[in-house]
Amino acid sequence: MIKTWELDLNFRNEILNEPGGAHLSACFQCSTCTIGCPIAEIVPSYNPRKIIQMSLLGMREEVLSNPDLWICAICQTCTARCPQDVRISDLLAAIRRIAEKDAEAGKLKIDSVRPLFEKAFLHQLEKYGRLFDMGLAMEFYKGKEGGSFIKGQLAMMKDFKDFGMRMFKKGKMGPKAMFPEKVKKTEEIKKIFEKVEGK
Amino acid sequence: MSEKKLAYHPGCPSATTAIEQDMSTKAVFEKLGIELAEMEDWNCCGAAEAEDPILVYALNARNLAIAEKDGLDIVTPCSICYYNLARTDKALREDEGLRAKMSEIDDSLNYKGTIKARHILDVLVNGIGMDELSGKIEKKVNVKVAPYYGCYIGRPGETAFDDPDDPDLMDKLIELIGGENVQFSSMKTKCCGGPLMMTREDIAFEMARKVLESAKNAGADCIALACPLCGMMLDAKQPDMEKKLKITIEMPVVYITQLLGLALGIDSNKLGFNKNIVSTKEILGKVI
Numbered sequence: 001m002i003k004t005w006e007l008d009l010n011f012r013n014e015i016l017n018e019p020g021g022a023h024l025s026a027c028f029q030c031s032t033c034t035i036g037c038p039i040a041e042i043v044p045s046y047n048p049r050k051i052i053q054m055s056l057l058g059m060r061e062e063v064l065s066n067p068d069l070w071i072c073a074i075c076q077t078c079t080a081r082c083p084q085d086v087r088i089s090d091l092l093a094a095i096r097r098i099a100e101k102d103a104e105a106g107k108l109k110i111d112s113v114r115p116l117f118e119k120a121f122l123h124q125l126e127k128y129g130r131l132f133d134m135g136l137a138m139e140f141y142k143g144k145e146g147g148s149f150i151k152g153q154l155a156m157m158k159d160f161k162d163f164g165m166r167m168f169k170k171g172k173m174g175p176k177a178m179f180p181e182k183v184k185k186t187e188e189i190k191k192i193f194e195k196v197e198g199k
Numbered sequence: 200m201s202e203k204k205l206a207y208h209p210g211c212p213s214a215t216t217a218i219e220q221d222m223s224t225k226a227v228f229e230k231l232g233i234e235l236a237e238m239e240d241w242n243c244c245g246a247a248e249a250e251d252p253i254l255v256y257a258l259n260a261r262n263l264a265i266a267e268k269d270g271l272d273i274v275t276p277c278s279i280c281y282y283n284l285a286r287t288d289k290a291l292r293e294d295e296g297l298r299a300k301m302s303e304i305d306d307s308l309n310y311k312g313t314i315k316a317r318h319i320l321d322v323l324v325n326g327i328g329m330d331e332l333s334g335k336i337e338k339k340v341n342v343k344v345a346p347y348y349g350c351y352i353g354r355p356g357e358t359a360f361d362d363p364d365d366p367d368l369m370d371k372l373i374e375l376i377g378g379e380n381v382q383f384s385s386m387k388t389k390c391c392g393g394p395l396m397m398t399r400e401d402i403a404f405e406m407a408r409k410v411l412e413s414a415k416n417a418g419a420d421c422i423a424l425a426c427p428l429c430g431m432m433l434d435a436k437q438p439d440m441e442k443k444l445k446i447t448i449e450m451p452v453v454y455i456t457q458l459l460g461l462a463l464g465i466d467s468n469k470l471g472f473n474k475n476i477v478s479t480k481e482i483l484g485k486v487i
């Protein structure tokens with residue numbers, strides 16, 4: 001049951017103002033997005049149309065704490081098919097960013113390792129300007145294991161033992177992969193992160 | 200194609216997980232007499248992990264500005280790099296305020312909008328063109344192929360360069376080289392699960408399984424690809440998937456540039472055929 005007194009009527013504006021969220025209110029609930037979604041085919045609860053409806057209604061808490069927010073594959077099928085140009089893929093990303101802000105402020109607990117992964121990915125970029133696979137895996141696994149470097153390394157080795165060996169044999173994870181490839185002008189990349197991410 | 204030189208944005212996996220795509224792209228363009236000049240100091244496009252559009256625009260404005268200095272169009276072998284570069288190009292062309300915002304961040308992001316970013320598949324079929332390519336074919340590559348396009352080639356509309364539901368640029372190349380396209384339409388553009396690989400392996404494996412098994416059921420000798428993340432998911436992870444889901448797939452997965460390279464008479468080692476994870480021996484046996 002929806003408790004009208006618990007609705008947050010400002011939630012819609014919050015999303016509309018977030019980059020990528022501007023087309024939210026154009027949705028007329030046709031379900032085209034959900035019908036073509038490859039995730040909805042696999043995960044029965046997954047329903048982007050419903051997330052949009054709940055957002056429009058102001059069900060802020062329910063939307064932001066919905067673990068399904070974090071399993072979108074950003075494949076753009078919904079965006080390509082939506083008759084109302086809602087740009088659902090970008091919209092879900094905007095909602096995820098609002099959730100992350102809440103989580104950082106200690107107001108929400110996110111039930112997914114995805115924010116951790118994305119942060120670890122962006123850290124590599126910030127440092128080197130390019131993706132350093134090994135650095136990403138080490139940081140991500142450390143985070144997953146509650147910040148313990150040793151536990152992270154052990155878990156990573158367990159998950160990637162076969163894969164790593166396979167890639168190594170094909171020369172895809174040679175000694176070169178142990179060191180990051182860097183852009184020369186890392187200061188330019190640092191500036192991007194400073195100014196955009198407010199770091 | 201009039202351009203004889205392009206700025207090459209190889210993308211992060213080019214030196215590691217997708218080395219065979221990088222090798223075959225370079226070899227094919229060399230054979231076609233088009234210079235790929237690797238962009239000086241290119242940076243990562245932000246891939247699928249940079250979710251803030253402003254961050255994506257900033258990272259890619261830097262790349263676009265680098266190529267613009269040399270007056271060259273950018274070509275990239277990666278569908279995600281392509282999408283991020285192309286949507287940045289579009290956004291910056293259309294929005295003066297955004298351009299100003301970029302310049303404010305740093306001078307290196309000062310992009311004027313005078314070049315284009317393209318995907319290799321687009322350059323090969325629509326740029327160089329089928330006529331010119333057909334004149335250079337030396338061998339028949341007699342394979343049955345499931346052409347897999349994934350995301351970002353036919354969608355979203357703002358940057359797409361092929362049909363969203365039934366793209367055919369790779370189909371055309373496969374016909375050109377003497378191969379056969381198997382019935383695969385319903386799977387061509389379905390996401391491989393790549394973006395969820397590290398955070399929801401269970402879902403990602405299920406998505407990839409569907410693609411791989413459809414190709415197998417359609418009687419394909421291999422899947423052809425045009426994106427390194429699809430390669431990671433469908434080829435490099437295939438043995439893990441088989442183990443976890445207790446199934447046998449053994450479906451070779453190659454890049455379209457590798458197949459085209461064979462038809463152009465390029466040596467298979469130069470095309471990185473020994474680098475694919477699932478064995479490609481049988482494919483090489485079908486080159487006449």
Ligand code: SF4
Nearest residue numbers: 027028030031033082
């Ligand atoms: S396809 Fe577009 S209009 Fe239809 S429900 Fe989804 S977001 Fe709303």
Ligand code: SF4
Nearest residue numbers: 037072073075076078
């Ligand atoms: S972008 Fe996300 S919500 Fe849209 S179709 Fe793909 S997986 Fe589904």
